[in-house]
Amino acid sequence: MSQPSPTAVAAPETTLDAGRAVLSIRGVHLAFASRDPQGAVRHARVLNGVDLDVGSGRIVGLIGETGAGKSMTATATIGLLPPSAAVTGQILFEGVDLLRLRGVALDKVRGAKIGFVAQNPRAALEPVTRVGDQLVRLIRAHSNLTGPAARQRAIEILGAVGIPDPQARYRAYPHELSGGMAQRVVIAMALVNQPQLVIADEPTTGLDVTVQAQVLDLLRQLVRAQRAAALIITHDLGIVAQYCDDMAIMFAGRVVERGPVAQVFASPAHPYTRRLIAASRARIGHALASIKSDPPDLFRETKACVYADRCELAAAVCQSAPLEKAVSLTIPEHRALCHLVQLP
Numbered sequence: 001m002s003q004p005s006p007t008a009v010a011a012p013e014t015t016l017d018a019g020r021a022v023l024s025i026r027g028v029h030l031a032f033a034s035r036d037p038q039g040a041v042r043h044a045r046v047l048n049g050v051d052l053d054v055g056s057g058r059i060v061g062l063i064g065e066t067g068a069g070k071s072m073t074a075t076a077t078i079g080l081l082p083p084s085a086a087v088t089g090q091i092l093f094e095g096v097d098l099l100r101l102r103g104v105a106l107d108k109v110r111g112a113k114i115g116f117v118a119q120n121p122r123a124a125l126e127p128v129t130r131v132g133d134q135l136v137r138l139i140r141a142h143s144n145l146t147g148p149a150a151r152q153r154a155i156e157i158l159g160a161v162g163i164p165d166p167q168a169r170y171r172a173y174p175h176e177l178s179g180g181m182a183q184r185v186v187i188a189m190a191l192v193n194q195p196q197l198v199i200a201d202e203p204t205t206g207l208d209v210t211v212q213a214q215v216l217d218l219l220r221q222l223v224r225a226q227r228a229a230a231l232i233i234t235h236d237l238g239i240v241a242q243y244c245d246d247m248a249i250m251f252a253g254r255v256v257e258r259g260p261v262a263q264v265f266a267s268p269a270h271p272y273t274r275r276l277i278a279a280s281r282a283r284i285g286h287a288l289a290s291i292k293s294d295p296p297d298l299f300r301e302t303k304a305c306v307y308a309d310r311c312e313l314a315a316a317v318c319q320s321a322p323l324e325k326a327v328s329l330t331i332p333e334h335r336a337l338c339h340l341v342q343l344p
């Protein structure tokens with residue numbers, strides 16, 4: 001797919017209702033406890049106070065280097081963290097804190113109201129159940145469709161995500177599908193019940209560019225038509241520029257900058273965002289350029305800014321953690337986590 005320049009961003013077709021957050025992540029901390037060779041308990045601090053909103057009718061692109069905590073943010077939201085995870089904060093979906101939901105109450109939300117595409121999609125498929133049966137089960141569980149109508153809907157969504165000969169694939173077992181096709185089946189499962197929120201963790205990585213465009217167009221249609229919302233995790237700034245309305249940049253378990261895509265590309269405020277955008281502009285396709293450096297030490301306890309070790313602008317004040325601040329008077333949703341951010 002030929003991607004536009006990151007500055008040539010797609011304007012949202014509607015900003016109606018944009019102020020209403022479908023998903024509000026507030027101050028989420030996540031740690032895993034483990035024992036070091038001496039037997040002492042250590043905490044790997046994976047998320048360090050994540051704040052993020054996904055507004056109605058909008059697609060948010062979540063970017064950041066490997067290990068930044070993107071998948072853990074998604075996994076916490078969908079309630080699939082392992083038992084060893086200690087999580088605090090709030091994840092509000094339509095006003096309900098998902099971190100407090102358990103069992104049946106959580107199941108009712110997942111699959112019906114929230115569609116999830118995991119970073120490893122094949123793991124989401126049951127190996128001994130035909131693809132069509134898995135889809136029909138989801139449809140029957142969360143809609144009024146049954147019998148031939150449910151089967152028809154399953155075939156329709158398989159076609160919509162670019163699966164050739166969907167009638168035949170309906171009867172396939174997951175092991176009979178290529179990796180790209182299995183990925184599209186999982187995307188179909190996430191979208192089939194027309195959820196209010198879609199969380200997709202690198203949903204199109206590895207798909208060819210035509211199918212990638214088809215899947216992302218379908219997602220956009222869903223979001224626009226139903227005033228739904230989507231959070232897409234990606235390493236591709238071209239996808240963010242072309243398909244997203246808002247973006248959030250993560251570093252070391254924090255969202256260090258967020259705001260409307262056009263605004264962030266035009267006036268990146270955080271030193272990390274500036275480096276990412278500058279580095280990606282120099283690359284074809286705008287895949288997220290990695291900036292050579294060691295990943296942050298998850299076990300280290302520090303009160304300093306999470307980016308201080310890498311920041312060329314770090315000063316004495318950066319030994320205390322900055323608060324998130326508005327970057328612009330006119331677009332208050334554009335916010336960054338840096339002591340040096342000042343309103344013009």
Ligand SMILES: Nc1ncnc2c1ncn2[C@@H]1O[C@H](COP(=O)(O)OP(=O)(O)OP(=O)(O)O)[C@@H](O)[C@H]1O
Pocket residue numbers: 032044046064065066067068069070071072073082119298
């Ligand atoms: N069970 C676990 N125990 C300890 N640390 C973990 C566990 N699961 C994940 N982590 C750590 O959490 C951090 C964030 O992981 P996460 O998968 O969210 O990164 P990511 O931003 O999605 O990266 P990528 O772009 O590579 O997918 C990583 O350093 C990872 O090693």
Ligand code: SF4
Pocket residue numbers: 270271272305306307308309311312313314315317318322337338339340
């Ligand atoms: S707070 Fe300081 S160290 Fe952190 S990004 Fe801003 S200037 Fe750099």
Ligand SMILES: [Mg+2]
Pocket residue numbers: 070071072119201
């Ligand atoms: Mg990930």
